Amino acid sequence: MGEGSCSDYTGIIPVLNEAETLPIVLTELVENGIPRDRVLIVDGNSSDGSREIAESRGFRVILQEGKGKAMAVKTGVENAGSECIVFMDGDYTYPARHIHDLLKQLENGYDLVIGSRVYLEKGSQSTLFKLGNKAFSLFFRVLFGVKLSDVLSGMYPARRKLLREVGFELTGFSVEAEIVAHAASTGFRVTEVPIGYRRRVGRKKLGVRHGFKIALNIVRLTWRYSPVFFILALGALMLIPGLYLDMFVLYRWLFYGVVHHVRALAGITLSGLGALWSILAVLTLYFKRFEIRVLRALRDLEKKVGSEAWQASRGNVAINRNSY
Numbered sequence: 001m002g003e004g005s006c007s008d009y010t011g012i013i014p015v016l017n018e019a020e021t022l023p024i025v026l027t028e029l030v031e032n033g034i035p036r037d038r039v040l041i042v043d044g045n046s047s048d049g050s051r052e053i054a055e056s057r058g059f060r061v062i063l064q065e066g067k068g069k070a071m072a073v074k075t076g077v078e079n080a081g082s083e084c085i086v087f088m089d090g091d092y093t094y095p096a097r098h099i100h101d102l103l104k105q106l107e108n109g110y111d112l113v114i115g116s117r118v119y120l121e122k123g124s125q126s127t128l129f130k131l132g133n134k135a136f137s138l139f140f141r142v143l144f145g146v147k148l149s150d151v152l153s154g155m156y157p158a159r160r161k162l163l164r165e166v167g168f169e170l171t172g173f174s175v176e177a178e179i180v181a182h183a184a185s186t187g188f189r190v191t192e193v194p195i196g197y198r199r200r201v202g203r204k205k206l207g208v209r210h211g212f213k214i215a216l217n218i219v220r221l222t223w224r225y226s227p228v229f230f231i232l233a234l235g236a237l238m239l240i241p242g243l244y245l246d247m248f249v250l251y252r253w254l255f256y257g258v259v260h261h262v263r264a265l266a267g268i269t270l271s272g273l274g275a276l277w278s279i280l281a282v283l284t285l286y287f288k289r290f291e292i293r294v295l296r297a298l299r300d301l302e303k304k305v306g307s308e309a310w311q312a313s314r315g316n317v318a319i320n321r322n323s324y
């Protein structure tokens, strides 16, 4: 692997009414060696003076298109001029000291590096959120075969090439999940690095409502990235009433000598179809993962050719055409 340095990067911070925390976030960035001109604040039309706070400290602020964090991320990607982009929230929950370590992994050939929130400050994450995050992680493991522990993290560097391919169609707080789903399902290299996470200052914006939205978005992502699996998995649900009927018929026959012909037929049909659908669903998963492996190999090859051609154009190495 290896695809060029990230010395030129943009730090994108989506901000909506973060006047309380933005000053310490910006100070922390500078203290950690992040130059002001590498940071792009994407404002969601804040009414608390967040925009003015950032501008008065010499940071570049742009107004997002549309509404919601996903659209803010999209606006940021469209306005970032660099190949490497790193995202961070403006609520002082993500320590800026991790930025350089995360970017290093991009330089090591990854396309997306998730800052996995492992070192949690007490009270920084609710149980509901942890459950939702676990559900997403399981979803990514089953569907795409990637082992990630914090797909909803708001601190992650990524290559612009990947981000430009994302549709940004999921509204709400699942923009990160959409980026990870696109990366994992189309052969981009994804990894994670453990980071710290602080308790939010001020009122938490995530609630039970967002929990439902996250669940709905898992369904939408499955439909989008693996529709055949989705249909077959739904069909596999026939196994539950089918097995119930089978057990009932068997029980009545064994203990009471009563034979339920119609229920037996229905039970066998449902459980048979359900079993068949389950097998087909597992097979589609297998083929999906195979497709991902092929795409990943192609992307790796593309990077290798690209970086060698780039080096050759600088006169450093000659392209060895026999090496593929």
Ligand SMILES: Nc1nc2c(ncn2[C@@H]2O[C@H](COP(=O)(O)OP(=O)(O)OP(=O)(O)O)[C@@H](O)[C@H]2O)c(=O)[nH]1
Pocket: 013, 014, 015, 016, 017, 018, 042, 043, 044, 045, 064, 067, 068, 069, 072, 088, 089, 090, 091, 093, 154, 173, 200, 203, 204, 205, 206
């Ligand atoms: N531009 C823009 N930024 C947003 C919008 N919604 C949230 N943000 C910012 O996105 C970042 C993450 O939002 P949070 O509200 O902290 O979301 P969260 O971290 O998932 O939830 P909490 O647990 O409440 O912190 C923060 O910097 C917000 O200010 C929006 O609609 N537009």
Ligand SMILES: [Mg+2]
Pocket: 089, 091, 093, 200
């Ligand atoms: Mg937050």
